Amino acid sequence: xxxxxxxxxxxxxxxxxxxxxxxxxxxxxxxxxxxxxxxxxxxxxxxxxxxxxxxxxxxxxxxxxxxxxxxxxxxxxxxxxxxxxxxxxxxxxxxxxxxxxxxxxxxxxxxxxxxxxxxxxxxxxxxxxxxxxxxxxxxxxxxxxxxxxxxxxxxxxxxxxxxxxxxxxxxxxxxxxxxxxxxxxxxxxxxxxxxxxxxxxxxxxxxxxxxxxxxxxxxxxxxxxxxxxxxxxxxxxxxxxxxxxxxxxxxxxxxxxxxxxxxxxxxxxxxxxxxxxxxxxxxxxxxxxxxxxxxxxxxxxxxxxxxxxxxxxxxxxxxxxxxxxxxxxxxxxxxxxxxxxxxxxxxxxxxx
Numbered sequence: 298x299x300x301x302x303x304x305x306x307x308x309x310x311x312x313x314x315x316x317x318x319x320x321x322x323x324x325x326x327x328x329x330x331x332x333x334x335x336x337x338x339x340x341x342x343x344x345x346x347x348x349x350x351x352x353x354x355x356x357x358x359x360x361x362x363x364x365x366x367x368x369x370x371x372x373x374x375x376x377x378x379x380x381x382x383x384x385x386x387x388x389x390x391x392x393x394x395x396x397x398x399x400x401x402x403x404x405x406x407x408x409x410x411x412x413x414x415x416x417x418x419x420x421x422x423x424x425x426x427x428x429x430x431x432x433x434x435x436x437x438x439x440x441x442x443x444x445x446x447x448x449x450x451x452x453x454x455x456x457x458x459x460x461x462x463x464x465x466x467x468x469x470x471x472x473x474x475x476x477x478x479x480x481x482x483x484x485x486x487x488x489x490x491x492x493x494x495x496x497x498x499x500x501x502x503x504x505x506x507x508x509x510x511x512x513x514x515x516x517x518x519x520x521x522x523x524x525x526x527x528x529x530x531x532x533x534x535x536x537x538x539x540x541x542x543x544x545x546x547x548x549x550x551x552x553x554x555x556x557x558x559x560x561x562x563x564x565x566x567x568x569x570x571x572x573x574x575x576x577x578x579x580x581x582x583x584x585x586x587x588x589x590x591x592x593x594x595x596x597x598x599x600x601x602x603x604x605x606x607x608x609x610x611x612x613x614x615x616x617x618x619x620x621x622x623x624x625x626x627x628x629x630x631x632x633x634x635x636x637x638x639x640x641x642x643x644x645x646x647x648x649x
Contacts, residue, residue, distance in 0.1 A: 380409075381412075383438075385427045405623060443509075465479075504569065
């Protein structure tokens with residue numbers, strides 16, 4: 298009987314994958330929805346998904362969901378002289394990195410370009426090594442998301458000085474004449490402030506990790522939003538130097554306990570939202586009653602799975618960032634453009 302149930306679940310999922318075979322980003326229903334559709338337990342569905350994942354038919358991304366895996370396609374033999382580019386990212390598992398890579402790979406597949414992906418794990422040394430590896434591979438150009446600390450390695454400076462085809466992803470390094478393809482980070486936080494203000498909140502806190510130019514742009518948008526809505530800025534409510542993971546719950550608990558007038562919150566990273574929400578529960582604060590939150594960076598699926606609550610969310614279009622960045626780099630490689638103007642990709646605000 299158990300084997301029959303497993304085959305029933307597996308066949309249902311395979312049918313869904315076949316129905317959506319032309320959708321390169323098809324996302325399966327959640328475990329709960331699959332269980333409801335089949336009238337079976339969530340445990341049985343999870344075991345079936347795990348088996349299909351081991352068969353490389355699907356893959357999971359924490360906070361995003363379960364997706365159909367697209368088999369790697371070899372380049373035609375007659376096009377073996379395809380150009381090569383390197384994609385250098387700080388993180389391997391973030392949802393934004395995944396979406397950016399998806400956009401890059403789709404562009405490269407359609408234009409006979411090989412893309413080598415390298416990760417720096419937010420280390421200056423590993424970033425320098427990744428750039429050296431890209432050069433050793435004779436890559437014609439490089440797409441790079443600089444590490445969070447905005448440190449300049451000699452290798453990165455050489456790329457800019459020697460005018461090698463280079464495009465920044467998501468964030469810039471001030472002073473370097475290199476174009477960047479990113480979301481409009483300024484508008485993201487400005488929109489969040491305006492939304493919370495419209496709900497009646499006049500004490501709005503902003504939480505974000507420190508350093509990257511993307512965060513600095515969000516800080517500027519947050520501050521301008523406060524000026525436009527309230528005529529002043531309170532730096533005390535602007536937190537962009539977060540403590541270590543182990544200390545965050547206590548940090549947020551004491552912060553909100555000492556600042557009970559804060560009723561609006563902008564959370565600019567999923568890396569600490571669970572701690573923030575845990576602190577609010579310790580203070581017996583109820584979402585949408587005692588406080589409202591706007592999330593940035595596609596945190597909503599994660600918080601929905603973890604907390605069962607959906608919050609207003611500002612989404613970045615990582616796939617479009619990747620595709621536009623790859624297209625810009627390819628134009629530079631072919632010398633069709635010498636522009637270093639930045640490109641801003643629109644975001645999507647889902648209020649509920």
